Amino acid sequence: MKSPLNVVILAAGLGTRMKSKRAKVLHRAGGLSLIEHVVASAAQITASRNITVVLGHQSDQVKALVSPSGVRFAEQKEQKGTGHALLTCRRALASTPGLVVVLYGDCPLLAPATLQELVRRQSASPAAATVITTRLADPSGYGRIVFDQRGEVRAIVEHKAATPEQLAIPFINSGIYCFRADLLWKHLGKIRTDNPAHEYYLTDIVEILARAGHRVAAMEVPNSRELLGINTRAELAEVDRIFRERKVRELMRDGVTIEKPETVTIDAPVRIAPDTIVEPFAQILGRTKIGEDCRIGACSVIRDSTLAAGVEIAPFTSIADSQIETGARIGPFARLRGGSRIGANARIGNFVELKNTRFAAGAKANHLAYLGDAEIGESTNIGAGTITCNYDGVSKHRTRIGKDAFVGSNSTLVAPIDIGKGSYIGAGSVITDPVPPDALALGRARQVVKKGWAAKRKKKQ
Numbered sequence: 001m002k003s004p005l006n007v008v009i010l011a012a013g014l015g016t017r018m019k020s021k022r023a024k025v026l027h028r029a030g031g032l033s034l035i036e037h038v039v040a041s042a043a044q045i046t047a048s049r050n051i052t053v054v055l056g057h058q059s060d061q062v063k064a065l066v067s068p069s070g071v072r073f074a075e076q077k078e079q080k081g082t083g084h085a086l087l088t089c090r091r092a093l094a095s096t097p098g099l100v101v102v103l104y105g106d107c108p109l110l111a112p113a114t115l116q117e118l119v120r121r122q123s124a125s126p127a128a129a130t131v132i133t134t135r136l137a138d139p140s141g142y143g144r145i146v147f148d149q150r151g152e153v154r155a156i157v158e159h160k161a162a163t164p165e166q167l168a169i170p171f172i173n174s175g176i177y178c179f180r181a182d183l184l185w186k187h188l189g190k191i192r193t194d195n196p197a198h199e200y201y202l203t204d205i206v207e208i209l210a211r212a213g214h215r216v217a218a219m220e221v222p223n224s225r226e227l228l229g230i231n232t233r234a235e236l237a238e239v240d241r242i243f244r245e246r247k248v249r250e251l252m253r254d255g256v257t258i259e260k261p262e263t264v265t266i267d268a269p270v271r272i273a274p275d276t277i278v279e280p281f282a283q284i285l286g287r288t289k290i291g292e293d294c295r296i297g298a299c300s301v302i303r304d305s306t307l308a309a310g311v312e313i314a315p316f317t318s319i320a321d322s323q324i325e326t327g328a329r330i331g332p333f334a335r336l337r338g339g340s341r342i343g344a345n346a347r348i349g350n351f352v353e354l355k356n357t358r359f360a361a362g363a364k365a366n367h368l369a370y371l372g373d374a375e376i377g378e379s380t381n382i383g384a385g386t387i388t389c390n391y392d393g394v395s396k397h398r399t400r401i402g403k404d405a406f407v408g409s410n411s412t413l414v415a416p417i418d419i420g421k422g423s424y425i426g427a428g429s430v431i432t433d434p435v436p437p438d439a440l441a442l443g444r445a446r447q448v449v450k451k452g453w454a455a456k457r458k459k460k461q
Helices: 034-042 059-070 081-086 111-123 181-190 203-213 233-253 453-460
Strands: 005-009 049-055 072-075 097-103 128-133 144-147 153-158 169-179 216-220 283-287 301-303 318-320 335-337 346-355 364-372 373-375 387-389 399-400 412-414 417-419
Touching: 005 034, 005 081, 005 203, 034 059, 034 097, 034 111, 034 216, 034 335, 059 072, 081 181, 081 203, 097 111, 111 128, 111 216, 128 203, 153 216, 153 399, 169 181, 169 203, 181 203, 203 216, 233 399, 346 453, 412 417
Parallel strands: 005 049, 005 097, 049 072, 128 216, 283 301, 301 318, 318 335, 335 346, 346 364, 364 387, 373 399, 387 412, 399 417
Antiparallel strands: 097 169, 128 169, 144 153, 144 169
16 A cells, blocks of 8 residues: 655745745746645645645635636744744645655746655655755755765755855755654754854754755756745746747647747636647637647737637637637737626627627628627627627626527617517617517618708808
């Protein structure tokens, strides 16, 4: 039987160097907050119920963000260092045998495969703990791993406290550990605050374990980018870039064509099926899902939406929280928002906006229209310049148009209103009353022509 595995994610800090009102772990990279990335990686090595997130600054916001994943929480009411943060979990976890992995909420690039290897090595090792390290050409600012003659970790020395010989060591401390649970909880309370910051440093546990006769091993990670922590906006931007590169490579590997991949923005949770084409400068965000054989036009923005197979989004189109069925054509310069639903083979043309509207299969609105809080029937045609007047200054109201109807250009439909199937609305009409099926409705003033009026006016000038 495998040893039980708990993961503790330290996420209590504010991150003063970010110069932000928000806690550092709430900042986003690659379409998710930093803490969401770390929780997702941890969930690859253990069940969510075995993951504990240590909260501090803006704990309510962090908890609301990740609690749907099923993780547990501990609170560090005073931030007294990493060792103190881990101590907040001791009461809840000390009775659980097995292993404890310690991660950081601002270190989102660590691959699940790396974590799996860390756990595998510690499980097979007699050591009390294994710490992840990597070599840096310029390790300035990082704590150094000091090895003994057997190649085991003797100590971790902070950069400020290091001797010239220690500063020459290229191996840096990532702060990511896998401990034997029994030895961790037995010795963690021995950490002291005899340092300039008067904090409990988790790094001190290495020497404490060594003095107790226990070994600490190191696991070198060749790709140092996995260990990038985030302290500044510049580092946040760099991590975001790495996530974006990872995502487009993953999608292209799986059969998606991405034109000018360096220009697109695709969030980590996005799913795109093979043989879809993404044109330059497109943004595909949130939890969007796109089927096969679609085309996403240049400079389009799609957020939290679902596109079935064969959908075409023309350039400069904005779509949010909407669902589009097979074969529909949207744009260019169209906008879908607020829970719109577009049926199969429907057509939404340039400068058409939909909000909270159900637009049935085969319906068309090809030019310059606003359709809000509406239900448009199958194969209905909406003429250019049509608007639904859905707001009376206090409440929103719905417009319902049946199938096979024809709404003439520049029509104004004053909701709440029902327009029957197969009916016609004359161009330029203001419609305020229900229209029965197969009827013609006209709502405009009668045209008056005064012959010679213009010529007489010109003579007077």
